[in-house]
Amino acid sequence: MKFSTKLTLSITTLIFLLFSLGGHLMIQQSFDYAREEAQRQFAKEHISQRLLLENHLFGKQLDDQKLTAQDVVQAAKSTNHFRGLALYDQQLIPLYSSLVMEDPDVLKKLIKNERAIGNQIDTAYHDKYLMTTFTDYKVVDLDGKQTMFIYTRLTALHEPLYMVNTYDVSYVYEERKRQYIHFLYIDALILILAAISVLLLSRLMTSPLKKLTKVSEEIANGAYDRRIRLDTPDEIGLVAQSFDKMADAVESKIHELERMVQARDDFVSNFSHELKTPMTTMMGYADLLRSRENERELQIKAADYIYKETKRLSELGLKLMDLMSLSEEYIQKECVPVTKMIGDAGEHVEFAHVFVDRILIQSVLHNLKQNAEQAEASEIHVSGKISNQGYIVTVWDNGKGIPEHEIERIKEPFYQIDPSRTSGRRGSGLGLALCEKILKAHGAELEISSQVGKGTSVSFKLECCE
Amino acid sequence: MLNILVVEDNHSILELIELNLARRGYNCDTASDGQQAANLIETNHYDLILLDIMLPEIDGYELLAYIEPLHIPVIFITAKGSLRDRVRGLHLGADDYIVKPFEMEELVARVEAVLRRAGKGNTLLTLEDVEIDLIARTVKKQGKMINLTMKEFDLLVTLAQNKNIVLYRPYLFEKIWGEDWEDDTRTIDLHVQRLRKKMDWSDKIKTIYRLGYKLEVES
Numbered sequence: 001m002k003f004s005t006k007l008t009l010s011i012t013t014l015i016f017l018l019f020s021l022g023g024h025l026m027i028q029q030s031f032d033y034a035r036e037e038a039q040r041q042f043a044k045e046h047i048s049q050r051l052l053l054e055n056h057l058f059g060k061q062l063d064d065q066k067l068t069a070q071d072v073v074q075a076a077k078s079t080n081h082f083r084g085l086a087l088y089d090q091q092l093i094p095l096y097s098s099l100v101m102e103d104p105d106v107l108k109k110l111i112k113n114e115r116a117i118g119n120q121i122d123t124a125y126h127d128k129y130l131m132t133t134f135t136d137y138k139v140v141d142l143d144g145k146q147t148m149f150i151y152t153r154l155t156a157l158h159e160p161l162y163m164v165n166t167y168d169v170s171y172v173y174e175e176r177k178r179q180y181i182h183f184l185y186i187d188a189l190i191l192i193l194a195a196i197s198v199l200l201l202s203r204l205m206t207s208p209l210k211k212l213t214k215v216s217e218e219i220a221n222g223a224y225d226r227r228i229r230l231d232t233p234d235e236i237g238l239v240a241q242s243f244d245k246m247a248d249a250v251e252s253k254i255h256e257l258e259r260m261v262q263a264r265d266d267f268v269s270n271f272s273h274e275l276k277t278p279m280t281t282m283m284g285y286a287d288l289l290r291s292r293e294n295e296r297e298l299q300i301k302a303a304d305y306i307y308k309e310t311k312r313l314s315e316l317g318l319k320l321m322d323l324m325s326l327s328e329e330y331i332q333k334e335c336v337p338v339t340k341m342i343g344d345a346g347e348h349v350e351f352a353h354v355f356v357d358r359i360l361i362q363s364v365l366h367n368l369k370q371n372a373e374q375a376e377a378s379e380i381h382v383s384g385k386i387s388n389q390g391y392i393v394t395v396w397d398n399g400k401g402i403p404e405h406e407i408e409r410i411k412e413p414f415y416q417i418d419p420s421r422t423s424g425r426r427g428s429g430l431g432l433a434l435c436e437k438i439l440k441a442h443g444a445e446l447e448i449s450s451q452v453g454k455g456t457s458v459s460f461k462l463e464c465c466e
Numbered sequence: 467m468l469n470i471l472v473v474e475d476n477h478s479i480l481e482l483i484e485l486n487l488a489r490r491g492y493n494c495d496t497a498s499d500g501q502q503a504a505n506l507i508e509t510n511h512y513d514l515i516l517l518d519i520m521l522p523e524i525d526g527y528e529l530l531a532y533i534e535p536l537h538i539p540v541i542f543i544t545a546k547g548s549l550r551d552r553v554r555g556l557h558l559g560a561d562d563y564i565v566k567p568f569e570m571e572e573l574v575a576r577v578e579a580v581l582r583r584a585g586k587g588n589t590l591l592t593l594e595d596v597e598i599d600l601i602a603r604t605v606k607k608q609g610k611m612i613n614l615t616m617k618e619f620d621l622l623v624t625l626a627q628n629k630n631i632v633l634y635r636p637y638l639f640e641k642i643w644g645e646d647w648e649d650d651t652r653t654i655d656l657h658v659q660r661l662r663k664k665m666d667w668s669d670k671i672k673t674i675y676r677l678g679y680k681l682e683v684e685s
Contacts, residue, residue: 273520273545277476279567284482287570293632293677298485305478 003209004202008195011202015194016187023183031176035169039137039148042167046150050163052079054154069095072161084166092162099166107164110136110151139169146170208236212243224251263412270414274316274429278309319430323413323437331357331441335465338384338391341365348383354391355465360438367431368395368458375399375456386464394459402450411436411446467493468586469511470577473503473529474518474543483516486570487577490627491588500524504532512538513586514577519544519555530558539584541576543568571641591626593683596665598626607665617642618661625671625681634678 056075069089076087076096086097092107137150148167153160208230218226227247230240285302288294294302336358342349342365354361365382372380377399385392402410409415414429436446439460450456470492474480477498484494495510497503501523507515515533517540519526526542533540542555542563555563561580564573581587582601591598597606603619605612614622620642625633636647639654658679662668672680 269546276545276566277479281476281478281482283567284479284486284570288482288485291634291637292628293634293674309478 002206004199004206007202007206008199011198012191012195015198016191019190020187023187027176027179027183030179031172034172034175035139038167038169038172039150042148042150042165042169043137045167046152046163046165049079049085049165050152050154053163072096086164086166088162088164090160095161099164106138106140106149107151107162110138110149110164144170146173205236208232208240212236212240215247216243219247219250224254267413270429271320274414275313278313282306282309316430319434323430323434326360326434326437326441331360331438333357333442338393342382342384342393348381350384350386352384352386352391353465354462356442356462357438361442361462364435364438364460365393365395367435371431371458372397372399372456375401377455387461390461391464392459392461394457396455396457398455401452401454401456402448403452404450407448407450410448467491468513468581468588469493469495470514470516471495471497471503471506471510471512472516473497473500473521473526474516475499475521476518482570483573486574489631490574490578492577500526500529503529507533507536507538513584514538514581515540516573516577517542517560519546519551527554527558530555530560534559539580541580591623593626593629593681596626598623605665612664614661614664617657618664621657621661622665625679629681629683632674632678632680638678 053075056079057072060071060075072087073096076085076098079085084099086099087095088107089095136152137148139146139148141147146169148169150165150167152163154163208228211228211230215226215228224247227244228240229244230237232240282305285305289299289302289306333355334357335353335355337351337353338349339351341356341358341362369380369382372395375397377397380395380397383394383396385394411432413433416429432446439446442462444460444462446458446460448456448458470487472480472483472487472494474483474496475498480496480498484496487494495506495512497506500521503515503517503521504524506512515538517526517529517533519542521529524532526544530540530542539561540559542552542560543566544551544555544563545566552563552565561583562576564576578587582589589599589601591600595608599605600623605614605619605622621638624638624641635651635654639645639647639650642657643653658671658673662671665671667681670682672682674680
């Protein structure tokens with residue numbers, strides 16, 4: 001289930017439940033109040049009727065000293081005008097009743113209740129008014145009409161009499177029912193409104209999550225440059241930001257890997273190219289020699305081609321092995337005077353000791369000089385200078401120079417600026433790559449600056465020692 | 467004579483191709499970069515162009531686009547044997563491609579196949595009174611058909627294509643039987659003898675002692 005749906009369902013349900021509970025409590029309270037009000041009012045009426053009845057009976061008592069059941073009924077008849085009234089003797093036999101409906105069970109319960117509470121009646125109060133003011137009531141559903149039975153005990157004859165009044169209180173219940181129905185409509189309306197507003201709200205709040213999902217899917221499908229770019233200061237915003245950061249890291253890693261794969265592919269493709277061309281030559285000339293009798297001139301030429309290409313291939317193989325195997329563990333650094341590598345100290349070469357693998361650095365210098373020769377330089381200088389960070393060696397020539405856009409690439413294995421292979425002199429294309437690797441093992445780097453037509457200067461820095 | 471332009475920036479390979487094609491009787495021009503090739507194409511007529519892809523100045527693909535409207539058959543020479551490179555070359559209108567390292571035999575075979583397709587190939591070899599049809603694989607001497615077995619025919623063609631040149635036994639054996647030479651001179655000697663007999667060429671097919679054979683004809 002979608003998060004927004006979950007949110008909508010749960011919040012809507014919660015709102016509905018709370019609202020319903022609140023409404024129910026309100027209605028119930030107002031109902032309780034209305035019923036109490038009714039009870040108070042009817043209790044007053046009951047008591048006033050009782051007083052009336054008692055007055056009547058007292059009057060009779062004063063007249064002929066003796067009250068009969070007949071008198072009681074008479075008195076009841078004459079005092080009861082509007083309400084249902086019933087009088088019962090001690091055995092709960094009705095002496096008089098104008099009730100629409102009898103319910104002796106209610107009376108029994110009320111009496112029982114009085115006895116239970118009766119002991120608590122304030123006797124002082126009883127003495128003072130010479131009567132019990134204890135009234136009790138009970139509401140009973142009679143044929144769908146809520147009827148309030150109000151009851152007191154009076155001592156008119158020599159024995160107690162039970163007086164019961166009934167009042168129709170169904171209007172209180174009707175009102176409650178009406179309120180409930182009314183409330184149900186409101187509740188339904190609230191439910192709908194809550195559902196809609198929460199749905200919209202949750203959609204609004206989960207929209208960044210949707211975007212997050214979309215973007216992460218796109219990234220998973222290879223669009224590594226996609227980002228969420230959400231700048232809200234909440235938790236989702238934070239998630240989005242860290243997601244973007246992660247995507248940045250992934251993207252750069254992927255690019256790095258792609259570059260590495262590309263470099264490896266280039267290397268393999270260049271290497272195979274470097275192999276295939278001399279192979280074709282060697283195979284072709286060897287075939288020529290072995291298949292037929294040729295003129296001596298051609299024989300010599302063919303053998304020469306085969307020899308040269310074989311030699312070049314074997315050099316290439318050796319350099320390639322150097323390039324592959326060279327790493328910091330295999331180099332043996334020692335403290336050497338620079339003059340052992342560069343030549344005599346003098347105007348261009350300051351004397352110092354450097355901490356290097358002498359043979360490897362000599363090979364670097366040899367390669368750089370060879371490159372300068374290939375650039376058709378007439379002058380090649382090697383200079384050495386002590387600087388505060390180390391000893392800087394520079395190989396300078398006045399050859400044809402390197403075009404600016406090529407400088408980046410010349411350190412790549414097999415890369416050659418002028419692929420014109422017509423000239424007999426042709427390197428392996430590995431020289432600078434090898435130099436770079438040797439210097440890297442010395443913690444240094446080749447720095448190349450060049451101007452087309454003017455010359456090139458290549459320098460690197462070595463570590464000084466005592 | 468058919469004219470072939472060879473464009474290849476490696477001098478030794480260029481020379482080798484030229485040598486092999488010239489021996490088969492083609493007229494070869496050579497160019498070692500794209501610019502040079504473009505100039506030659508502009509001024510001369512060629513029946514076929516052999517084109518290296520990696521060239522200085524103008525590369526092979528560019529040159530191909532330039533050649534296309536001239537409808538000259540092109541064979542690509544490439545060190546890049548990847549499918550993508552080959553497909554790209556063929557899409558651009560190359561008639562065939564050959565991947566380095568290749569043998570000259572293969573190159574020549576492809577050149578002849580492309581020329582034949584273009585309707586320009588040499589399908590008939592003529593030596594004095596003998597006519598060899600390379601497609602129908604038939605031989606006529608003075609207009610009369612001579613029955614040769616497959617191997618005999620191949621032997622004849624090889625000798626005829628390298629007339630007046632000493633061909634060594636191991637090479638002949640490898641070329642005709644397609645197997646590595648194992649110091650077995652009998653098979654080849656036997657076939658040469660039969661061929662001499664059938665062609666009535668006992669004086670023309672010379673045995674070069676310890677080395678091989680040579681077909682001596684007037685060129």
